[in-house]
Amino acid sequence: MTSAEMSPAATPSVRMTTVGTPAAPRAIRPVAATAEASTRARLGRAFQHGGWFVAPFLLLYALFVLTPLARGLWLSFTDANITGEDASFVGFDNYTEALKDPLVWESLGHSAYFTLLVVPCIVVLALLLALLAHHIEHAKWLWRLCFFAPFLLPSAVVGNMWRWMFNPDTGLMDHVFGMESAWLTQKSTAMTAVVVATLWWTVGFSFLLYLAALQNIPRHLYEAAALDGAGPWGRLVHITLPLLRSITGLVVALQILASLQVFDQVVVMYEFGPGPEESTRTMVQYTLEQGFTSYRVGYASAISILFFVIIAAFALARMWLLRKREEGVR
Amino acid sequence: MGRPDLTRRNLLAAAGGLAVAGSFGLAAAGGGASALASGAGTRVRYWNLFSGGDGINMIRMLDAFRKANPGIDVKDSTLRWGNPYYTKLAMTASGSRAPELGVMHLGRLAGFAPQRLLDPFDIELLAKYGVKEADFNPALWKRAVVDGKLYALPLDIHPQLNFYRKDVCKQAGLLGDDGRLVPIGSVDEWFAALKSARKAVRKGLQAVGIHAFDQNFSWWFFLSFYAQAGGSYYNADLTEVTFDEDKAVEVLEFLRRHVTDGYSIAGVPDVEHFMNGGAFVWEGCWSVPVYSGPKIDYGAAPLPAVFGKPATQAESHAFVLPHQSGRGGASNAAAHQLAAYVVQHAVDWAAGGHIPAYLPTLDDPAYQKLEPQSEYASAMDNMALEPEAWFAGSSGTLSQRIGPVIVSSNLGSAKPDQAARRMRRVLEQLLDMKNPMGGDAS
Numbered sequence: 031m032t033s034a035e036m037s038p039a040a041t042p043s044v045r046m047t048t049v050g051t052p053a054a055p056r057a058i059r060p061v062a063a064t065a066e067a068s069t070r071a072r073l074g075r076a077f078q079h080g081g082w083f084v085a086p087f088l089l090l091y092a093l094f095v096l097t098p099l100a101r102g103l104w105l106s107f108t109d110a111n112i113t114g115e116d117a118s119f120v121g122f123d124n125y126t127e128a129l130k131d132p133l134v135w136e137s138l139g140h141s142a143y144f145t146l147l148v149v150p151c152i153v154v155l156a157l158l159l160a161l162l163a164h165h166i167e168h169a170k171w172l173w174r175l176c177f178f179a180p181f182l183l184p185s186a187v188v189g190n191m192w193r194w195m196f197n198p199d200t201g202l203m204d205h206v207f208g209m210e211s212a213w214l215t216q217k218s219t220a221m222t223a224v225v226v227a228t229l230w231w232t233v234g235f236s237f238l239l240y241l242a243a244l245q246n247i248p249r250h251l252y253e254a255a256a257l258d259g260a261g262p263w264g265r266l267v268h269i270t271l272p273l274l275r276s277i278t279g280l281v282v283a284l285q286i287l288a289s290l291q292v293f294d295q296v297v298v299m300y301e302f303g304p305g306p307e308e309s310t311r312t313m314v315q316y317t318l319e320q321g322f323t324s325y326r327v328g329y330a331s332a333i334s335i336l337f338f339v340i341i342a343a344f345a346l347a348r349m350w351l352l353r354k355r356e357e358g359v360r
Numbered sequence: 361m362g363r364p365d366l367t368r369r370n371l372l373a374a375a376g377g378l379a380v381a382g383s384f385g386l387a388a389a390g391g392g393a394s395a396l397a398s399g400a401g402t403r404v405r406y407w408n409l410f411s412g413g414d415g416i417n418m419i420r421m422l423d424a425f426r427k428a429n430p431g432i433d434v435k436d437s438t439l440r441w442g443n444p445y446y447t448k449l450a451m452t453a454s455g456s457r458a459p460e461l462g463v464m465h466l467g468r469l470a471g472f473a474p475q476r477l478l479d480p481f482d483i484e485l486l487a488k489y490g491v492k493e494a495d496f497n498p499a500l501w502k503r504a505v506v507d508g509k510l511y512a513l514p515l516d517i518h519p520q521l522n523f524y525r526k527d528v529c530k531q532a533g534l535l536g537d538d539g540r541l542v543p544i545g546s547v548d549e550w551f552a553a554l555k556s557a558r559k560a561v562r563k564g565l566q567a568v569g570i571h572a573f574d575q576n577f578s579w580w581f582f583l584s585f586y587a588q589a590g591g592s593y594y595n596a597d598l599t600e601v602t603f604d605e606d607k608a609v610e611v612l613e614f615l616r617r618h619v620t621d622g623y624s625i626a627g628v629p630d631v632e633h634f635m636n637g638g639a640f641v642w643e644g645c646w647s648v649p650v651y652s653g654p655k656i657d658y659g660a661a662p663l664p665a666v667f668g669k670p671a672t673q674a675e676s677h678a679f680v681l682p683h684q685s686g687r688g689g690a691s692n693a694a695a696h697q698l699a700a701y702v703v704q705h706a707v708d709w710a711a712g713g714h715i716p717a718y719l720p721t722l723d724d725p726a727y728q729k730l731e732p733q734s735e736y737a738s739a740m741d742n743m744a745l746e747p748e749a750w751f752a753g754s755s756g757t758l759s760q761r762i763g764p765v766i767v768s769s770n771l772g773s774a775k776p777d778q779a780a781r782r783m784r785r786v787l788e789q790l791l792d793m794k795n796p797m798g799g800d801a802s
Binding site: 109110111112113114115198212215217302303304306307308319322323324325326327328329 | 442443444447450451453454455471477573575626627628751755756757760764767768771773774793794796797
């Protein structure tokens with residue numbers, strides 16, 4: 031059908047289609063000029079241009095994102111328990127309790143601390159690995175594979191693997207590298223251990239983004255710079271890094287959003303406990319504990335809505351900054 | 361060509377619809393088929409949380425029951441112990457898809473029974489199958505009763521024990537003429553025993569393992585010694601925190617001293633150290649099969665009564681009837697029958713280390729022959745229990761919150777008095793928390 035529209039001088043058989051559907055939007059628009067009809071026409075056009083292709087996604091999105099979100103919002107104003115029976119409206123009680131709950135702030139702090147540690151490390155490490163993989167001449171595929179492969183592992187595998195590696199008696203860290211430290215049992219190193227595991231696990235994704243960006247930098251820029259006498263360091267600092275700025279922005283934004291939601295590797299590494307001296311209980315984990323250990327689903331919903339607002343604020347701030355920067359460039 | 365196009369879409373839509381409908385139909389048929397598959401008349405679905413050695417023992421008892429009662433079809437499902445189990449049990453009981461019979465830790469009862477997630481047992485029906493109140497420890501039975509109704513039928517208790525190696529302790533002169541550990545009645549006696557035990561222990565091994573890092577064990581050991589000191593947590597109607605910080609500090613200092621005096625090395629695997637020649641390890645009774653396997657010469661006593669009256673933490677596995685809107689009839693009777701049968705035939709169960717709750721079993725010669733089980737049977741009379749609040753019980757919110765505080769004291773990052781204050785704060789916070797199932801904190 032698209033070919034018929036795109037080329038008016040089509041073959042007779044195709045033209046028949048156009049004749050067969052006289053109610054084409056374009057034809058009726060001058061006749062019925064009411065607002066309703068034009069909306070319908072616009073909607074109809076939207077659907078003609080791929081609406082039906084998006085429909086399955088929209089349906090699933092509504093079913094599995096919008097509906098639970100709306101339900102979670104409603105539950106956060108009730109004292110619902112896990113059974114879903116006898117929930118009554120309690121207004122903002124859950125929210126006021128959450129704001130006064132020290133564990134909400136503590137767990138939020140842990141998630142933020144984790145984010146603060148992970149994001150800069152990922153940016154630097156991913157960039158270094160990408161530069162390395164970009165400049166290596168031989169067996170390029172092997173390096174790319176090595177750096178990216180951990181990203182393909184499920185979080186439960188990663189969590190367990192690192193739990194074993196950090197084991198003070200038999201683990202790789204102590205046994206082979208001779209680091210005599212109880213990584214997973216000391217408050218001071220507990221979160222670092224998670225950060226190390228997470229870096230190994232997820233750096234591949236940002237690495238790939240950087241690698242793609244590196245390959246997009248035109249060679250002639252480097253050649254021109256070389257002719258002007260720029261050494262490797264000068265080319266890195268004055269060409270590569272400035273041209274990677276926008277991808278760095280993307281990496282930082284994605285990592286902040288992902289890291290604030292940190293959950294699975296932590297609970298696997300600490301076996302669903304709060305970590306040594308409760309130093310690794312994250313926001314998501316606390317939500318889970320309230321909802322599924324204490325059965326306070328209403329309260330857990332309120333916490334997760336609060337958390338959602340915080341994360342959404344980050345995402346919006348990033349969009350706003352980006353738009354401002356683009357306007358500045360113009 | 362418009363029409364053929366439409367037809368093709370219709371065809372696709374119809375095919376898709378058929379596929380979806382088909383899968384629902386199949387699912388429905390599957391449910392029906394499993395219900396009808398067995399020729400037996402009455403079906404009892406039974407959820408439990410027993411894996412490993414316990415799981416094998418339980419299945420053996422179920423098989424014996426099946427053989428004796430061919431008219432009853434027992435469908436048992438084993439789920440993983442911990443929070444997810446209780447979440448599932450609560451949801452199935454509220455969603456009217458509950459199994460006829462389930463297993464729970466007695467400590468979790470307060471969070472379940474008064475909220476209509478469980479149905480009470482029919483005492484007469486139990487009596488018909490041979491189980492009555494007089495067959496149980498009164499304290500245990502009382503714990504299973506809520507508002508005058510029996511909501512749980514105790515199967516066992518599982519206390520924390522002081523495992524000791526007879527070879528090492530003999531060398532240290534700690535064994536009596538009967539070859540068992542000489543009872544220890546004070547903190548000084550205990551540390552004196554540790555001092556002599558350390559000389560008999562090979563270099564590099566710890567004298568005693570106290571799971572100083574583990575928040576669950578640390579909570580259980582605290583419960584034990586705090587009960588020995590006579591401490592409490594809340595008043596009887598759960599309106600006030602009665603936590604005694606001075607007593608708590610004493611207990612916390614006692615626990616901490618194991619680490620500071622070097623009798624216990626924090627972070628090492630306690631079980632392995634014991635197996636390799638450590639003198640003592642504090643463990644749940646479920647470790648009996650672990651140590652009996654490799655033929656270690658060992659004994660197991662309740663935790664030493666260093667603060668006066670003997671007390672050792674114990675939880676209890678109990679049968680429960682998850683709430684069914686139409687509970688009754690043959691399947692309900694069969695659930696009673698199965699529970700009563702397993703409770704009465706728990707000698708096999710005792711092989712897993714647990715102390716059978718059904719008292720006649722303790723007089724069974726087969727039980728009395730079991731070593732070291734018979735040595736710690738007295739733990740039944742000296743149970744240190746969690747407060748009966750909705751947030752207490754195995755893997756409940758209380759242990760999740762208070763355990764880490766005790767660990768921080770064990771490891772020295774919080775002074776015992778700081779830790780005691782924090783424990784009080786946790787107890788207060790939890791009491792303030794609204795019971796999600798309605799009602800008051802009890």
